[in-house]
Amino acid sequence: MKDLNALLAIAQEAADIGAKRMTTSAPGTVSAKSDRDFVTELDVRIQHEIRDHLARATPDIDFLGEEEGGGTIDETTEYVWVLDPIDGTSNFTHGIPLCATSLALVHRGEPVVGVIVAPFLNLRYHATKGGGAYCNDKPIHASETTDLSRAVVSIGDYATGPGAAEKNRRRFAVTQALAENVERVRMFGAASLDLAWVAEGRTDACVILSNKPWDTAAGVTISRESNASIKDGNGSAYSPSSLSIICSSRHIDDDLRILIQAK
Incomplete structure (x- = not known):
């Protein structure tokens, strides 16, 4: 398996592109993908910029993004980056801060690196397989609720x-x-x-x-x-x-x- 820590650093740099654009750019034209499902010019712009960044840093890794027709993951693919440039587009266009750039690395169908950056909430999550999960660089753990x-x-x-x-x-x-x-x-x-x-x-x-x-x-x-x-x-x-x-x-x-x- 590839060096997941090195790939995490690349993923964090890439996700930061989306986070910065969300906080400094307007949504632009909003277009319908289907009934009540929309995409903004900024969604597409962020995807292109992140895709280009990843292509330069990891030219041997495939890419799947929501705004280029979507699709499914071929579970035989060695490695593929999977991106939602703005998860929560409707929230974003209405000024609701519950939105994030979400980027994962998937290895033969298994997600092994994950980065989620919610810029309006100042929250940054990341994890690698076997490396623990973190929010703003502090370890996190699921609840112990029993009822x-x-x-x-x-x-x-x-x-x-x-x-x-x-x-x-x-x-x-x-x-x-x-x-x-x-x-x-x-x-x-x-x-x-x-x-x-x-x-x-x-x-x-x-x-x-x-x-x-x-x-x-x-x-x-x-x-x-x-x-x-x-x-x-x-x-x-x-x-x-x-x-x-x-x-x-x-x-x-x-x-x-x-x-x-x-x-």
Whole structure:
């Protein structure tokens, strides 16, 4: 395996490009990708700048970004950078500070380096496989909550675009089940922060009923290294092909999964 610490340093430099642009540049033209799903000129600009930076620093590593058609991860690929230039674009365009640049390195389908920078919150998360998880260079650890009734649980965005009505029927059912069983339900609008905040212990769990690699790969690395439980919604081990993600304190993972699977 490559030197993950060296690649982490490159990833941090790259993510800082996105963070700086978000705090110094306007969104520019906002265009629709599909029904109620938007991209800004700045999303595309940041992606191009980060892609170019990574190509110079690591010309032998592939690249997958949300704003160039997206796609899936080929789990036989040796190494690939996976980027969301602005995770939480809707938040960003409305002046809501819950947005971040999320960058991961994936090795044969396994995220092994993750960097999430939320510039308006002054939060920087990073992790490498086997190297622990950190926020602003301080070690972080998932919560030790043991009771669902004392858990704060965030949920991913409701669906937009094709098939949204059908997808949202389950999301509404999951929201109701959580509302009736956990202490509080939250929706932050940025999957990277959902996962990072479980890793940090700010929240006790998150339920993401979709799995776009650019949204989740960095957060998967960080949450794993914080000792959080992270699984597919069906209880199997997480993989890039997982249809959904449940990330939580290890003490409530079974109870939470059973609750969600019933919906």
